[in-house]
Amino acid sequence: MLNGLFIQYAAPNQVGLNDLGTMSAAQLKVWLGNGGTARLRELLTQPRLDPVATATWWSGLGHTVEPATGKVTVGEEQQLLIDELPDVLGNLNGVTATARNLANRKKLLQMHDRWKKYREERGGKVDEGSQEDMINKVWESLYDSEGRPKTNPQDPSDIRQLISFAPFGLGTGSETGFGASISVGDLDAAKHVTYQLPGLDTTIGKDMASKTKQAKDQRLDQRALASRNGIDPDRIAVVAWIGVEPAQGLGVFSNDQAKVVGPALRNDVTGFNAVHQNLENTARTTAVGHSMGSLGAMEAAKTELPVDNLVLVGDVGAPDNVTSVNDLHLNPGGTVYRGTYDWDHIAEVGHGLGWQRRSTEDPGFGAVTFGTNGTTAPDGTVENPTKTHDGQTGGKDGVYGYFDRGTESSSNQAKIALGLSDQLTNVKR
Known part of the structure; x- marks a missing residue:
């Protein structure tokens, strides 16, 4: 796994899904702007993506859950990805319904x-x-x-x-x-x-x-x-x-x-x-x-x-x-x-x-x-x-x-x- 400080400048094809969780929102934004969006689409549309692994990856990007009600609020990194690839994340099994709704409505x-x-x-x-x-x-x-x-x-x-x-x-x-x-x-x-x-x-x-x-x-x-x-x-x-x-x-x-x-x-x-x-x-x-x-x-x-x-x-x-x-x-x-x-x-x-x-x-x-x-x-x-x-x-x-x-x-x-x-x-x- 690459360090978040360096991954933002790494070649997109060197980056995997788990690497994204090591970056701050600012670093993730830089990576997406340097060709990362296309790489992310490639990673998220690969055949037979495991929804359990996807759920673990998605939650690792950071969201909050209100204990009393179960309400989920997306994190800053998650919102960045939603804004970049709403058509993919809105239909991706393993992503929370809260995030999918935001993506699909967008x-x-x-x-x-x-x-x-x-x-x-x-x-x-x-x-x-x-x-x-x-x-x-x-x-x-x-x-x-x-x-x-x-x-x-x-x-x-x-x-x-x-x-x-x-x-x-x-x-x-x-x-x-x-x-x-x-x-x-x-x-x-x-x-x-x-x-x-x-x-x-x-x-x-x-x-x-x-x-x-x-x-x-x-x-x-x-x-x-x-x-x-x-x-x-x-x-x-x-x-x-x-x-x-x-x-x-x-x-x-x-x-x-x-x-x-x-x-x-x-x-x-x-x-x-x-x-x-x-x-x-x-x-x-x-x-x-x-x-x-x-x-x-x-x-x-x-x-x-x-x-x-x-x-x-x-x-x-x-x-x-x-x-x-x-x-x-x-x-x-x-x-x-x-x-x-x-x-x-x-x-x-x-x-x-x-x-x-x-x-x-x-x-x-x-x-x-x-x-x-x-x-x-x-x-x-x-x-x-x-x-x-x-x-x-x-x-x-x-x-x-x-x-x-x-x-x-x-x-x-x-x-x-x-x-x-x-x-x-x-x-x-």
């Missing part, structure tokens, strides 16, 4: 300003599915019409973190080429974390805002339940995960896209766990797959998905070579849950009407089934039934989706995420 604002100026000069409409459309939808999920970050004065813990952002149409695995994920709640500080994987035909350009709202609503359900059960309601995060978009259209009859979604989810969860391990924080983690999202989550778990709970909602059956929960590999003691309302014909079609994919409803599959058809809680509260395959409808015309607030489905998902499975309603084990 890149988002740069691109949003550029597209806004372009549209003001050229006029016309934004092409649906274009990069401009994608940028706008992510921006609208994070900022109000005046360009101010969305906040909640009644709940300071209700923050939004842009934890992944791939707007370049390259290498994400999505049909559009785009990827993005937004955490509602501080992912670094969270003690309970839920990843929500959306269903068929979801795209960032069309659905980022609605899926972020869905994550926010599930967090609200979890907060209410946490407060009644002695759990810290502020340290909860729910992620609207569209790191890779699910299958589109007739892709419902193929497992191909799920085989792309699965590894991407696994990598992100592994990176999250590496960060939490380095922060000495422990969280209960849950992955919730809706419709085709359930197929992607199971594809991840065929190899390993390091979460405590896997929840299949309105699922379309199990992927190839999965005949029971024993073929799905979660954290030790992890549990697979499922919930589908009685007349979900879209889920039935996704199963191939019994001939294409193994049904998760079969008793031999081994999943714990929770209620979605509506119930009345012991305190007299009516929890509405799910009556559509959709995620959320807002209760329009009395019809609720799987993720609408006030439904038995959403309530049961919250109980699973908080480790309160003994409170599940209409459960079959």
Whole structure:
């Protein structure tokens, strides 16, 4: 390892990641200005970079953690690297969510300003599915019409973190080429974390805002339940995960896209766990797959998905070579849950009407089934039934989706995420 005093003047190719931690902020700034930025990009984009090693390296650059809340504040050296390579650090597993959010927002604002100026000069409409459309939808999920970050004065813990952002149409695995994920709640500080994987035909350009709202609503359900059960309601995060978009259209009859979604989810969860391990924080983690999202989550778990709970909602059956929960590999003691309302014909079609994919409803599959058809809680509260395959409808015309607030489905998902499975309603084990 080189001495920080001399490394700032060393040839870039002589410098490794661990050498950066020996430099002061002033020395690091000199090195970056002497060709170090290109070397840093090379080091951070090498194949199969270990997220555990990355987490150790990143924390070694210096950040602070507030013991009472778990809040992370980036250090001066970290901020210098964020400013130099926001597109890399914003998507690098092993880097804290706090830092990734800063990096991704920096890149988002740069691109949003550029597209806004372009549209003001050229006029016309934004092409649906274009990069401009994608940028706008992510921006609208994070900022109000005046360009101010969305906040909640009644709940300071209700923050939004842009934890992944791939707007370049390259290498994400999505049909559009785009990827993005937004955490509602501080992912670094969270003690309970839920990843929500959306269903068929979801795209960032069309659905980022609605899926972020869905994550926010599930967090609200979890907060209410946490407060009644002695759990810290502020340290909860729910992620609207569209790191890779699910299958589109007739892709419902193929497992191909799920085989792309699965590894991407696994990598992100592994990176999250590496960060939490380095922060000495422990969280209960849950992955919730809706419709085709359930197929992607199971594809991840065929190899390993390091979460405590896997929840299949309105699922379309199990992927190839999965005949029971024993073929799905979660954290030790992890549990697979499922919930589908009685007349979900879209889920039935996704199963191939019994001939294409193994049904998760079969008793031999081994999943714990929770209620979605509506119930009345012991305190007299009516929890509405799910009556559509959709995620959320807002209760329009009395019809609720799987993720609408006030439904038995959403309530049961919250109980699973908080480790309160003994409170599940209409459960079959």
